[in-house]
Amino acid sequence: MASITLNALAHSYVENPTKPEDYAIREMTHVWEQGGAFALLGPSGCGKSTLLNIISGLLKPSNGEILFDGKRVNELKPEERNIAQVFQFPVIYDTMTVFDNLAFPLRNIGVPEHKIKSKVHEVAEILELSDQLKRKAKGLSADQKQKVSMGRGLVRDNVSAILFDEPLTVIDPQLKWKLRRKLKQIHEQFNITMVYVTHDQLEASTFADKIAVMYNGQIVQFGTPRELFENPAHTFVGYFIGSPGMNFFDVELKDTLTFGSHEIATSDAMLTRLKAMGASNIKVGIRPEFVHVWDGKNDDAFPVEVDFVEDLGTYKILSFSFNGQIMKARLSEDQKVPSGQIYVSFPEQWTKVYVDEYLVDLAAHAINNDKDKDKETDHAN
Ligand SMILES: Nc1ncnc2c1ncn2[C@@H]1O[C@H](COP(=O)(O)OP(=O)(O)OP(=O)(O)O)[C@@H](O)[C@H]1O
Numbered sequence: 001m002a003s004i005t006l007n008a009l010a011h012s013y014v015e016n017p018t019k020p021e022d023y024a025i026r027e028m029t030h031v032w033e034q035g036g037a038f039a040l041l042g043p044s045g046c047g048k049s050t051l052l053n054i055i056s057g058l059l060k061p062s063n064g065e066i067l068f069d070g071k072r073v074n075e076l077k078p079e080e081r082n083i084a085q086v087f088q089f090p091v092i093y094d095t096m097t098v099f100d101n102l103a104f105p106l107r108n109i110g111v112p113e114h115k116i117k118s119k120v121h122e123v124a125e126i127l128e129l130s131d132q133l134k135r136k137a138k139g140l141s142a143d144q145k146q147k148v149s150m151g152r153g154l155v156r157d158n159v160s161a162i163l164f165d166e167p168l169t170v171i172d173p174q175l176k177w178k179l180r181r182k183l184k185q186i187h188e189q190f191n192i193t194m195v196y197v198t199h200d201q202l203e204a205s206t207f208a209d210k211i212a213v214m215y216n217g218q219i220v221q222f223g224t225p226r227e228l229f230e231n232p233a234h235t236f237v238g239y240f241i242g243s244p245g246m247n248f249f250d251v252e253l254k255d256t257l258t259f260g261s262h263e264i265a266t267s268d269a270m271l272t273r274l275k276a277m278g279a280s281n282i283k284v285g286i287r288p289e290f291v292h293v294w295d296g297k298n299d300d301a302f303p304v305e306v307d308f309v310e311d312l313g314t315y316k317i318l319s320f321s322f323n324g325q326i327m328k329a330r331l332s333e334d335q336k337v338p339s340g341q342i343y344v345s346f347p348e349q350w351t352k353v354y355v356d357e358y359l360v361d362l363a364a365h366a367i368n369n370d371k372d373k374d375k376e377t378d379h380a381n
Contacts, residue, residue: 002068002082002160002193003034004055009064011050017062024050026217027063032161032195034069037187039204040197042214043240048197051214052163055195056083068160082160084153088169090145092152094138098129101137102151109156116155123151126186143175147182154190161193168203180206201241213237229287235357238285244317246285247327248354253282257353260323262302265348269362274355283354290350291329293318294343295336301343309337320344 011025020026024047032038040048053059055066057078065072073081092101102120111119124130127147132140137148146167153162164183168176184207187194196207204211205225212222213236220234221227225241232238238246251257253274257264264284274282294301307319307326316331320342329344331337353360 003070004032004161004193004195005065005067005070006030006051006055007065007067009054009061009066011047011054011059011061011063023062023217025054025061028219030212030219030222032193034193035191036193037184037207037209038193038195039208039211040195040214041199041201041204041211041240043199046214047217048199048214049165052085052165052195052197055161056085056163057081082156082158084156084159084162086146086149086153086162086164086167088166090142090149090170092137092145092148094136096137097133098124098135098137098140098148099133101148102129102133102155105152105156119155119157123154126154126189127151127182142170143172143179146171146179150183150186154186159192161195164194164196166198167196168198176203177206183207201243213240215240231359231361232285232352233359233361235283235285235354238287238352242287242289244288244328246287246352247291248283248285249323249325249327251282251284253279257282257284259284262323264346264351266351266353267348267362270353270360273360273362274353277355277360279355279360281356283357284346285352285354286346286350288317288328288330290347291327292345292347293329293331293335293338294345296343298343298345301345303341304344306339306342309339 007029008027009025010023010027012023014022017023040051042048050059054061057076065074067073068081093104099120102123103116106116106119121130124133127150129144129147129151132144137145140148153159168179171179180203196204198204210222210224211228212219213228214220215234215236221232221237228237228241232241232246235248238248249259251259251264256271257266302322304320304322307321310317314333316337318329318331318338319326320329
């Protein structure tokens with residue numbers, strides 16, 4: 001087991017990178033703590049595989065360091081890093097038996113045959129492969145093959161971490177949840193640091209305790225599934241997490257925040273902060289789940305026009321036009337289906353403000369200010 005630290009890490013596939021867009025990984029410092037179950041979540045092309053390959057040693061980063069338990073491993077070859085990697089497509093030897101496939105990494109490093117036998121049986125038991133050990137791998141189903149791939153990582157005692165790169169891509173949907181549960185169980189049993197790469201928010205949140213959301217070569221937020229949902233640190237997180245994603249609209253900072261002729265309720269502390277920042281490019285975000293749809297007329301709410309209502313079985317998604325922009329609200333099953341002009345409001349607690357796409361987090365700002373004050377007091381003493 002190991003903690004994995006990325007220290008001022010950056011990577012470009014371009015020979016002489018000059019601008020941020022030249023980098024597949026933009027400079028980042030990040031820690032995956034020892035023994036955690038993590039997900040790296042982001043859309044295609046955001047840099048997930050590049051980052052995994054750098055950690056496992058298949059790719060040398062252009063800048064920065066990778067540390068396992070605080071020790072630099074940049075110069076170590078993949079086989080010296082004790083990292084197991086499970087890819088989208090199972091990497092196994094079709095002509096070998098399941099037993100021999102699982103034994104392969106141990107035979108490679110000269111482990112005695114009696115130890116191999118007990119380890120292979122132990123891992124096969126956990127993966128529910130015991131009755132397949134004598135079979136040739138060729139005849140296995142895709143999910144069984146992927147389990148063998150995982151098993152090849154788990155047989156080694158000295159594995160520091162297991163990296164999963166979209167491991168369920170080739171698995172039938174009805175078997176996915178089974179394998180996901182297996183992975184979770186393996187994590188609990190082995191207490192190994194696991195990093196699970198995916199573009200699927202459901203896979204990420206069912207597997208991981210903490211998710212790193214990646215966008216344009218950067219980790220824009222690292223938090224629990226709940227934190228990502230309730231307090232997206234970047235507009236991309238709001239948009240990417242949730243179904244449908246967060247509503248965003250551009251607002252202007254005057255005496256208050258305005259959207260067209262509408263005033264958007266926000267605290268005085270927020271207005272003071274935005275003015276102090278000299279903020280322009282301001283967006284307000286609210287999740288469809290938190291938009292309040294009133295049953296009747298309400299003078300304190302915004303009049304909006306219903307566009308259409310989508311019935312998704314246990315809930316409905318209401319699309320409405322507010323100041324010419326289409327937004328969404330989630331209605332529960334028993335809520336009245338509205339039409340025509342209706343009234344909606346945005347509870348202040350769930351109305352988030354973003355400047356240049358990043359959340360203006362007053363709570364974090366207050367903590368940092370307190371820390372700065374403590375430092376000043378320390379210096380004064
Ligand atoms: N070998 C390569 N040479 C040049 N550019 C590359 C190479 N591999 C990846 N890239 C580029 O680096 C960026 C990040 O790619 P990467 O494969 O790491 O993203 P990803 O998030 O894993 O995407 P996907 O889910 O599609 O695999 C992309 O713009 C991609 O085109």
